[in-house]
Amino acid sequence: MKLEEYRHIAVEGPIGVGKTSLARRMAEYAGGQLLLEKPEENPFLGKFYEDIRRYALPTQLFFLFQRANQLQDLTQIDLFTKTTISDFLLDKDPLFAGLTLNNAEYELYRKIYRHLQPEAFTPDLVIYLQASPATLAERVKRRGSSYEKxxxxxYLWRLADSYARFFHHYEDAPLLIINSEHLNFVESEEDFALLLRQVEQMRGPREYFNFER
Structure with missing residues (x-):
């Protein structure tokens, strides 16, 4: 199945793995609609990385409402007119909450999440990008975002492990797992062509792609 034949593809992975860059490239290639997280709009995010314990709950709730609203808007779009590429999956949202919230906060978060969850739209394909924590740290440092400094x-080690655990059990949509350690989908036409080929060759509910130069 070709990229432009999908209605909704979600690109996921831990901070620094390159999911937003890939989502942009895919949307441009397919002539589709781009649906991105907007971390710069979260007023708590910078403080969260300075004091995770104190700012975890407001940071998490802001993102939850933001993502739920974006996906609710998606349900109003005619999904048969063009491909939509997003750089997030709402089902993954509790992953961050489980890393940072205490028991009482997590229970409150779960109640709110369960209320919003039915509004989420299940993608036709999820692409999960992997990379080592050391590579994630290097990429985060290189892009120089003020709220990520x-x-x-x-934290990146814990996050990468949580992503691996989450997607080990994920079965809600077809899943393509890609080790992006040695791939550059934005700057390399060859690497992007490899990705397109993997998407087109998807046959089962879960496939892996591990490329080494």
Whole structure:
């Protein structure tokens, strides 16, 4: 199935893995609609990376409402007119909450999440990008975002592990798992062509692609 034949593709992965860059490239290639997270709109995010314990709940709730609203808007779009590419999956949202919230906060979050969850639209394909925590840390540092400057490599290790655990059990949509350690989908036409080929060759509910130069 060709990229432009999908209605909705979600690109996922931990911070620094390149999911937003890939989503942009795919939307441009398919002539589709782009649906992106907007971390710069979260007023708590910078403070969160300075003091995770204190700002975890407001940061998480802001993102939850933001993503739910975006996906609700998606349900109003004629999904048969063009492909929509997003750089987030609402089903993954509790992953961050489980890393940062205490028990009482997490229970409150779960109640709100369960209320919003039915509004989520299940993608036709999820692309999960992987990379080592050391690579994630290097990429985060290189892009120089002001609100990410205080992210620790320890947090990235925990996050990468949580993503791996989440997608190990994920079955809601077809899943393509890609090790992006040695791939550059934005600057390399060859690498992007490899990705397109993997998408077109998807046959089962879960496939893996591990490329080494």
């Amino acid at each position: 205080n992210i620790s490599e320890t």
